[in-house]
Amino acid sequence: MKDIYSDEYFMRMAFQEAMNAYEEDEIPVGAVIVSNNRIIARAHNLTETLTDVTAHAELQAITAAADFLGGKYLKNCTLYVTLEPCNMCAGALYWSQIDRIVFGAEDLHRGYRKFNTPLHPQTEVSYGIMAEESSNLIQEFFKNKRR
Amino acid sequence: MKDIYSDEYFMRMAFQEAMNAYEEDEIPVGAVIVSNNRIIARAHNLTETLTDVTAHAELQAITAAADFLGGKYLKNCTLYVTLEPCNMCAGALYWSQIDRIVFGAEDLHRGYRKFNTPLHPQTEVSYGIMAEESSNLIQEFFKNKRR
Numbered sequence: 001m002k003d004i005y006s007d008e009y010f011m012r013m014a015f016q017e018a019m020n021a022y023e024e025d026e027i028p029v030g031a032v033i034v035s036n037n038r039i040i041a042r043a044h045n046l047t048e049t050l051t052d053v054t055a056h057a058e059l060q061a062i063t064a065a066a067d068f069l070g071g072k073y074l075k076n077c078t079l080y081v082t083l084e085p086c087n088m089c090a091g092a093l094y095w096s097q098i099d100r101i102v103f104g105a106e107d108l109h110r111g112y113r114k115f116n117t118p119l120h121p122q123t124e125v126s127y128g129i130m131a132e133e134s135s136n137l138i139q140e141f142f143k144n145k146r147r
Numbered sequence: 148m149k150d151i152y153s154d155e156y157f158m159r160m161a162f163q164e165a166m167n168a169y170e171e172d173e174i175p176v177g178a179v180i181v182s183n184n185r186i187i188a189r190a191h192n193l194t195e196t197l198t199d200v201t202a203h204a205e206l207q208a209i210t211a212a213a214d215f216l217g218g219k220y221l222k223n224c225t226l227y228v229t230l231e232p233c234n235m236c237a238g239a240l241y242w243s244q245i246d247r248i249v250f251g252a253e254d255l256h257r258g259y260r261k262f263n264t265p266l267h268p269q270t271e272v273s274y275g276i277m278a279e280e281s282s283n284l285i286q287e288f289f290k291n292k293r294r
Contacts (some may be wrong), residue, residue, distance in 0.1 A: 052210050053219050053242035054201075063199050072200050087264055088238025095200035095235065115264060117234055 005037040007080070007102050011129040014080040014104070017044040017057065018137055024049060028137045031057035031081040033065040033074065033098075040077070041065035057081060058089035062096050074098040082134035084111035084127065094120050103127045104134035152184040154227070154249050158276040161227040161251070164191040164204065165284055171196060175284045178204035178228040180212040180221065180245075187224070188212040204228060205236035209243050221245040229281035231258035231274065241267050250274045251281035 010032055017030025021044035033041040043060035047053055058081055066072050078100040085093060085103065090112030093101060097120045106127065108114065119125065157179055164177025168191035180188040190207035194200055205228055213219050225247040232240060232250065237259030240248060244267045253274065255261065266272065 047219060051217065051219050052213050054206050054210055054239050059201050063201055066199050070198065072194060072198050086238055086242075088235055088242065091233055091235025091238050091264075092201050095233075115262070117238075117262060117264060 007126075007129055010034050010039070010078070010080045011082070011102065011104060013039060013042070014082050015130055015133060015137075017042055018082045018134060021045045021057070022137060022141055028141050029057045029081065029083045031061040031079060033061045033077050033079050035065070035069070035074075035077045040068045054088070056086065056089050058085050059092055062092050062098075066096070072096070078102060082130065083107055083138065084113065086110050087112050087115055087117045090117045090119060093123065094118060096120075098123055100124045101126075102129060104129055105131040105138070154273075154276055157181050157186070157225070157227045158229070158249065158251060160186060160189070161229050162277055162280060162284075164189055165229045165281060168192045168204070169284060169288055175288050176204045176228065176230045178208040178226060180208045180224050180226050182212075182216070182221075182224045187215045201235065203233065203236050205232050206239055209239050209245075213243070219243070225249060229277065230254055230285065231260065233257050234259050234262055234264045237264045237266060240270065241265060243267075245270055247271045248273075249276060251276055252278040252285070 013032045014030045018028040022028035026045045030044040032039045041061040041064035043057045045057050046055040074096040080102045082104040084107040160179045161177045165175040169175035173192045177191040179186050188208040188211035190204045192204050193202040221243040224245050227249045229251040231254040
């Protein structure tokens with residue numbers, strides 16, 4: 001039997017969070033953090049709603065996951081996020097010592113890889129799952145904004 | 148008459164926040180954000196108390212200042228912080244478009260300059276005020292930890 005708790009499964013959950021952001025007129029980026037096949041944090045970008053540039057999906061998810069775990073470090077956790085993290089979020093992920101990051105779409109302008117911003121040496125990264133849907137959703141958001 | 152609202156004056160306020168962190172058994176880093184010679188946010192590192200790696204003084208100060216101003220962007224604001232910001236905080240400061248950053252001690256290991264992490268092109272930076280006191284306080288904190 002195929003494991004239902006695949007990366008695709010959890011990225012769909014992150015994408016659902018991005019859809020929630022879209023419906024709230026926020027730049028549509030969503031994230032979940034998973035520990036032992038259990039979602040322990042869900043978040044989406046809320047920078048407009050909270051009037052706070054730090055309210056990216058990843059930062060909120062890190063805070064919520066640490067709260068759930070009762071510890072600062074996200075060992076044995078995986079972050080699923082629809083867009084490549086920015087420098088701020090990569091810096092936070094560095095401090096969290098998270099095990100694994102799976103992101104959807106690449107962000108060639110503001111993504112952390114452009115700047116070679118380091119993650120924790122223990123952190124594994126993969127990307128590309130639901131990249132097209134995640135990228136299209138963001139493009140659609142900005143197209144509507146320009147109208 | 149000398150302007151009493153000097154960089155030294157506001158850095159002393161940030162240092163007082165670092166002292167508050169020290170007394171709470173937190174890595175002693177403090178920050179204030181100033182707009183028109185008025186302190187609109189004060190914060191100190193609370194990563195242990197809040198069990199949250201994102202609870203650096205700078206991030207909390209950015210959130211509090213934006214809340215005070217009712218807008219996300221910290222134009223015409225200066226951040227005073229006792230230690231050079233890390234990548235996470237530099238990334239947040241980038242998004243905030245803050246006018247000016249004054250930091251005390253350099254952080255050659257974890258500071259954003261080591262990684263060439265960009266700030267906003269509009270942001271001016273200076274450093275060195277109360278650098279020795281700020282650095283000594285952190286060293287004293289870790290010396291006590293090792294005891």
